[in-house]
Amino acid sequence: MKKFISLYFTIVSFLFAQNESSLSGFIYDKTTGEALIGANVFIPNINRGAVSNVFGFYSIPKIKSGIYNVNISYVGYKTYTIKLDLRNDEDKRLNVYLEQDVIQGKEIIVKADSIRVVERLFNKPVSNIELSPKQIQSVPRVIEADLLRTLQTLPGIVPLSDFSSAIYVRGGTPDQNLFMIDGTDVYNPEHAFGLFSTFNTDAIKKVEVYKGGFGAEYGGRLSSVIDVTNNDGNRNFYEGKASLSLLSLSSTISGPIRNIGSISGSIRRTYLDQTIAKWVDEVPDYYFIDGNLKAFFDLNNSNKLSVSYFGSKDNLNFVLDKKRPESLGFDYIWGNQTGSINLRSIFASNLFGNFWITFSHFNSFFDFDDVGVKEDNQINDLTFKGNIQYFYSENFNFKFGFEQKNANGGLKQDFPGGKVDASKSRKLFSFYSSSVWKPNPLWNIEFGLRGDYFFSDKIYKNLDPRFSLKYRLSENANIKLSAGSFHQYANRIPRLFFVSIWTTADSFVRGSSSNHFIFGYERALGEKFQLEFETYYKTYKDIYSYNQNYVADVVPSNYSNDNVPIYNNQKGLFTRGDGYSYGIEFLLRKETGAITGWLSYSFSNTYYTFDGINQGKSFMPRHNRTHAINLVSTIDLNNFINEIKNQSFEKRDKQWILGLNFTFFSGQPITLPSSVYLFTQFPDWEQNKNSLATYPSTINTFNLPYYSRFDFSLTYEIDYDSWKISPYIQVFNLFNRKNVWFIQYKNEIKDGRVKQKIENVNMFPILPSFGITIKF
Template sequence: MNCDAQGAIRAAILKTISHRCVEHGVPLTNRPILKHFATLALLILVCSTSQVQAQDTASISGFVKDAESGETLILANLRISGSLLGAATNTSGYYTITGLPAATYTILVSYIGYQSQEIQIDLSADEHSRLDIELSPLGFEVGEIVVTAEADSEEEQRQLGASRMQTATIRKLPTILEPDVFRSLQLLPGVKAASDYSSGLYIRGGSPDQTLILLDRTTVYNPSHFFGVFSTFNPDAIKDVRLFKGAYPASYGGRIGSVVDIYNKDGNRNSRHGTVSLGLLASRAMIEGPHKWGSWMLAVRRSTVEPILAVARNADVNGIPDTFYFIDANGKLNLDLSQNDRVSMSFYAGKDVVVVPIVEDVDAELRYGNETFSVNWTHLFSDRLFSNFTFTRSHYFSNPSFEFASTYSEQDNQVTDYSVKGDFEFIPDSRRSFKAGFWGGQFRFDLLNEFDSVDVFSLRTRSLYGNGFAESIYRPSAQWTITTGVRGSYFENGSFFRVEPRLSIERRLTDRLFAQFGTGRFHQFLTLVSNEAFSGLDVWLTSAAKVPPAHGDQFVTGLKYRSDSGFRLEWEGYYRTMQNLFTLDPFLPDVAGLDYHEMFIFGKGYAWGSEVFVEGRIGPFTGFAGYTYGKTRRRFPAINEDAYYAPKYDRTHDLNVTGSTQLTPTWQLTAVFNYATGQAYTEPSSQYRLTHSPFQVPDTNVLVSPFNGARLPAYHRLDVGATKIGRLFGAEYELQLQVVNVYNRSNIWFPFFEFEDDGSVTREDVPQIPIPIPNVAFTLKF
């Protein structure tokens, strides 16, 4: 790459950033910072290209696709027969195998759920061969739950802390009410759920806001429907779900915990297809097809609880909402401009609406939702230099309001995030690969509280942010892989700049056994103020002057084994620290008149644990199991007498077992069992009254146990489901019959305490799922 080419690329990056900033009203006072990030993204590439221009080895590159739909396959595995050389496709389905001497090679290509291929190719010296590969899906059958913590890609399987859930698996698992992406991830070791009614992800001791959630490279700020019962992601529209539980690569940032990276389907490039799914409480539809320049996909989903609510209202059940529904839509349009250029436009829009009469003359209304939009340009500079440029917009809104006898109270919470990002991947030879990139934009936050048309409290934040990263993967021998990386992050509010080093080392002990270690520092400039039971009132707050960003260090080690038959056994141990955790001070009676930093308290925490994952086949049964032994602690001023305490979601033991068996050629039986230590809570022991003088009303004081010092009984539940696949009028259908909570376990959601006049305290436990719940769903594919 000559200096003119380097300058042209760098200028194009800066022009794109500046144009988007001006278009959306972002001030350019920090353009030098954006300039440095663009320079950092190219630095590692410039240094590398000079080392490979004189090489005369051959290379193979291209895309791996579904033969029927033309959909690119993420993390498909390619290997040169008789050697350890190979590659995995990236998130765009692209691969490169370099450093090959002139010879005839056999390439083994595999992807879970698809027929493997062997392709023979002759390469001459200095030849750069473009080889696009199509894999055919396995034949029409119910299929096993190849419930993978990771893909059938050796590169991905070996990545420390990485997990992957197949969308076909998500649809087959028995779940409460609706197939759900996040509830499926909760079955993996290290990932916990707050309750049966929450799809939030509590990963390795972190709260949900410590997990970065991306949809087509766009940040999603509230990934839930029905107060957390459903996640926002329609399983029919999703192509790939990837989870990094910890020590994640330098290409990601902005959270101190973990990453969930989700991609929508591109759409069928060969023919038009669709699905319609009817369920008891929600229904969905998806249609996809080709157009002259590429493909498109559109999916919609809506809750269908209105008939059930109408029956409850007619039965005079108190507290039934007048309105209660959610709706969402996903869409994607792809343009194949040339062999080396592809553009895609993706969107998501969803909202929840709830109107509840609380008592006479008192009504509550809540509207909240998300909107995301992204434009992505994939460009191949050469067979060894791959790039992605993306513009994103993400918007989260929450509008709770209350009416008390003609007096109106309202809160308006708006989060808007505009960003431009670019990623480069350069593979000079079989031993080295490099990644670099930038991510910059503006975060906007608005919070308004009004009571009787009077502005009670308002807060408006505008902050530029910028990130740049560089990452190197070096394989000095067939036994060692060393990944080093660094990420720089800037946040305008408070003028914070932070550097995050990352390191990962892998040692191949045998052909099937790998030892791994990873560590890194991570920063987070946002915090979430939320209710753990309901997610519709979430409020995001940012770092600022005297409110420094949270940061943490992570240390992860692991062993991974996989046999020739597909049996997998994995162990990972982790330790992580959390510093400068900031949240609203719960002891403030009123925030009016306070400076921004005076609203917060600052704390710290830590988490450690050990995870075991096993997957395989025993006779006619296939499935997986994950077990976690872990602890997490927090410490904040004036809480628990300044001592460490267990947060509500701390669970020492967590076990999930999933299995399936083929009953007949068209019937499959699936079961999921969960066991976990009971949640932590604070238990009041007694109350007393204290009179300061004969003329005062006595003060009532409550004696409590240590903060979150008590535990609910252990949680456990069994769900079963049967799936039948067949054909109806020439179309494929799928019938699902499920029962959740088969043996009627009454797990406790939370305890409710009443304080009696005699000073005693009585307790009533509120159950989660009090009875076995049946569910029926019917899906038609056309």
């Protein structure tokens, strides 16, 4: 198959590209050997270039014979220039190793990419944001550096509360976000009941976030894509990192595998179960552990192989009273395991292929033996997929791909009076293609089409067109448009305490769909600042929420021999609905210099309409945030004044790094009670506070007070010859603002009168923490 593909495109290239040359290869970091994502390759003589993909590969096809200067550049690295003599019909392979800016004495020049800011903006997809590990680490956080909480500082992405790292993207719910790590789907990306994400930031190489309008190569979700690529490892020498915080201890190490590749691994474990939980009875025995392992192999000059593994485990042992052995308690264990094998091949200088075998396993087990409740929830996902990029010419590029997903698992539950056995097997077949047409340097037009065939007890077939357009409005500005259709065949049931349960479309629950319409404007402000503006409109069809009256609506499928009811389908479990979202987003970003970070603002509204809820009228969901402002900044205090005075930077062995994060959200909508009523089962029962019940008003018509928070971090970096130590202190919610989580009502009857007391339940107070990181 591989030989056939290579032969076919080689013949096509020969017929259409005679007497022309091509240039392709990989871009690497000279120190570590890591592939550089988004490096720029530019030929000034003919004003043509390319950008390296997630694997560091680039291709410039159909170059007329001649002698050319080629510039290769990347932010924070020295620009590499080479003169090449390209002859007719030559497929030139050029692998480049870029080195970081060289320190001369005590001065270092920190400069931006030689490719102008507006060019980099133009090359970026619509609604796409890239984050580096350094940017994720620099954001002040709740004890641990956390990817999902960093994403919450970007426009269009909001949290529900301090107590959850789950993200809501442009009105969508958390299950509408596709999380991937090294090409593998991750079904539960959260630790500790949502307080922390499962992604270890020390292992991350790069994160690509698509907030909407993503290309045909992505499917299965309605709102966003969070694509995480882990480090391949240092191919030249061994290096490591160890971190200790109030919550966890983590370590990362990488190094070469002889001269054929590299390996990288990391591990992290919390230790509260071994410390505070043993001293404080109110703290349950809980810990999580996670780890990554990735190996990269250079099979030859045209074939690269990587093998990646990720595993996590959360373990909770809860006892009501630790001092009493007979006290009630339960065990709860959940976690992820993912693995991928990725082969990337250069069939020809203009033909690049990627093929994956991925496996994702999620399981949670709950055992409350004292009351006879047990639960086993599993998902197993084996996927085969491939992607081929064909760089036909300067004006045309093509992409083809397929995905075949095999998923099985479900929920098994034993409880007094019944059983749940909802184990299912599902298959998804997807094919896609897209083409990029550049009629001239001012235009970039992409067409895409994705086809899905989802097989359950009912078959769903859908075609999703995708379209995006980019136009160079001026020397410093671009405009972008995007539109597309998206389908999702999996939903999850959120639960207050337990891990969410994933379900799939079937004869009772239809697959969900959404349409995206996006307009964007980008402008380079000088050589350091970039301004991005986007407005969007999204529709939702056949989305589902948990049916609060499911006890009355769900009926047993059959009965066991001892007459115990068994539930094995989801009829009556969900309430169907539709909806729409719209909004405006601004992002001002600076990525180089002594002061880096971003300022963002978003205005958005989301409305849902569910069958049988709110009399069929639309309402705002709980996660709606009409206004959101975020300011994130990292300041090199040693060179802060130098940047203001436009002077050369000083590189010192000791330096102070200040991190700031300000967040403002408008209040979330909630439902207030409209009245209180009395109820008793018998006329002569005594009335008390338990005889009172509240009747709700119109759903979500009242807003909580606004949310505001200021976070602070200070890091002292001491750089020795072969290692670095970085102690730090950080404070979450520095000014101890009492942000309201929800309102609690306490009713009582006194002297025949109903008295009601209202209490605010607040989110996190001020949380100081400290830690230390050692790099070697």
